[in-house]
Amino acid sequence: MKIEVDRDRLLAEIETLAAISDAEAPAVTRIVFTPADLKARAWLRARCEEAGLTVRQDAVGNTFARWAGSDAKAAAVGTGSHIDAIPNAGKYDGVVGVLGGLEAIRALRRRGFRPTRSVELLVFTSEEPTRFGIGCLGSRLLSGSLSAEAAKRLKDGEEESIEQVRRKAGLSGELDEVRLPGGYYKAFVELHIEQGPVLERQRIPLGVVTNIAAPASMRISVEGAGGHAGGVLMADRRDALCAGAELILAIENAARSSGAADTVATVGICEVFPGAINSIPSRVRLSADIRDTDLTRRDRVIKAMEDACNEISANRRVTLRTELINADAPAECAPAVVEALSDACRKHEQKFLPMVSRAYHDSLFMSRIAPAGMLFIPCRNGYSHRPDEYASPDDIARGTLVLAEALAALAA
């Protein structure tokens, strides 16, 4: 069976979808459940139906487009990604996995392939955290990583709840029905741009993801004592910023000395109060984002950070409080899916790199309920989440071809 990807059509569809946007081209802005997102969903549904797929939506708008296999009872093989885009983003993040997934299915159908297992395109709702402050909303609910009760408490910037927003978008059903039954998928594969520079730098056209890193994010507040920059002598100071600075370096040091390159830690926010040149900082708010592919290693950095908080607060007579915002466990991709993708690369004589996904994706959550894996294609300069995000037609077509081959093997 020789699979052929209709690359012109796929590229044209990527352009069409990019034009359904709240930003001026080449930027794309498509926030979940805005008119642009609903229009994009309707357009995509029509493309899926045109391809002969049966489309259903769940209560949170995750969309399933199914090509029925000959064994209706067998667990399905899923592929897909997301079409929402953060403000001022690019055309390819998520979209390559959705339209590439659709084209992979169409290519198999054109070849007359008859799957035993159903093959399903899955388009996740709100992978981006823009509207509700939490990423991978759809896949968290599908996998039970987020309960319906917790989801109902989420609100957008206008204080509208998910319940209100989704009902307005015409979605019915209950959020507690979104979770997929165990064994629903035999395998799940997500095609995605790398969003990093590794493939491009190494001139390797495909990446087979073996591990997906995941962040723990924390808020840290430091309470010291303010005062006049001239009046308070050094021995009497309880400077919150100096304490915060020590903590930042302790976090950096803990990540650097973890013994693994996959451990990374970032303090990206530092707010200083009162923020005047002649005033001792009385209060500092920091954020920490600590990521790893290994949970034990990541937890060790968190522990080191907490130890540093205790030490700094004792030495400097300040109070440090840490609040965990979110901590998802990293995932290992399923060996069966990694094998299917690697075999598909070999079959088409394509070089591939086994690699770590440093960004996290819906597949992280799908891996909790299904054997999951990801296939990466290069993107220029590793740029993503910006208007000049770019993946070449060759890379997109190649990724789609390998995806189709892997889906065929998994669904045979």
Ligand SMILES: [Zn+2]
């Ligand atoms: Zn994405």
